[in-house]
């Protein structure tokens with residue numbers, strides 16, 4: 101399948117680990133074929149931990165002949181200024197942005213009475229407001245170019261609430277509403293925005309959530325993991341690379357008629373229609 105992403109530029113938030121890193125790598129690898137035709141692909145990704153970011157840069161650059169460039173921008177995306185800084189730096193460095201992968205998120209798990217306002221506010225600030233702020237910050241640029249491709253990495257709990265995961269679930273539900281709602285407004289500028297909702301995906305975050313859930317329920321982490329696996333009809337945990345592959349398809353012209361959609365990648369776990 102020809103994605104024809106060569107020469108494009110992207111911001112991937114939370115690119116230093118998990119799904120974001122897998123997506124940054126996959127985008128860069130698309131640049132490998134670009135390099136062979138001497139085009140330039142420029143990728144930007146943002147997360148907080150500068151050391152981890154640098155390791156991620158090296159990991160991405162280890163792919164040969166991409167022809168792409170990777171820069172790291174360390175920013176706290178819970179802050180409006182952090183978001184604006186990432187977008188303006190990316191624009192300064194590369195002159196244009198074609199693709200936004202909104203991905204940074206880290207809601208805590210726990211029983212309702214153990215989670216105070218701060219747990220909800222942290223989740224809403226980083227992910228809900230973070231995604232909204234990124235779209236707002238990048239929109240004038242995308243509108244002026246009459247082209248833009250945005251993917252919001254959301255999550256199955258937006259549609260199917262889970263106990264002990266209410267900050268994450270409420271964030272995701274609101275983001276589904278946002279994604280679908282704003283897609284109508286953006287379509288007139290040829291800007292597409294879609295959501296991918298991963299089920300349980302093998303990342304550091306999934307490990308942390310399993311530990312937090314085990315603590316909330318007073319059972320072992322192994323029990324939580326076994327229970328989670330049993331609930332997945334396909335019987336396997338999603339790989340970050342599977343989410344990345346779908347994100348690349350959605351930001352390519354192969355998906356030029358798809359906007360406002362949510363695609364579940366969850367091994368068949370979500371009930372209902």
Ligand SMILES: NC(=O)c1ccc[n+]([C@@H]2O[C@H](COP(=O)([O-])OP(=O)(O)OC[C@H]3O[C@@H](n4cnc5c(N)ncnc54)[C@H](OP(=O)(O)O)[C@@H]3O)[C@@H](O)[C@H]2O)c1
Pocket residue numbers: 113114115116117118119120146147148149152175176177178203204205206207226227253254255256297298299300301302303304305306
């Ligand atoms: N894994 C799953 O099972 C699963 C399921 C459904 C949905 N999701 C969603 O998928 C997305 C990615 O999750 P993941 O599992 O790949 O997570 P992960 O492995 O923990 O990676 C999270 C990334 O976000 C960055 N980040 C966290 N807080 C940040 C902040 N305040 N400012 C800037 N960057 C920040 C992290 O960077 P540093 O910590 O280095 O700063 C890291 O790069 C999240 O939105 C998550 O809700 C994941």
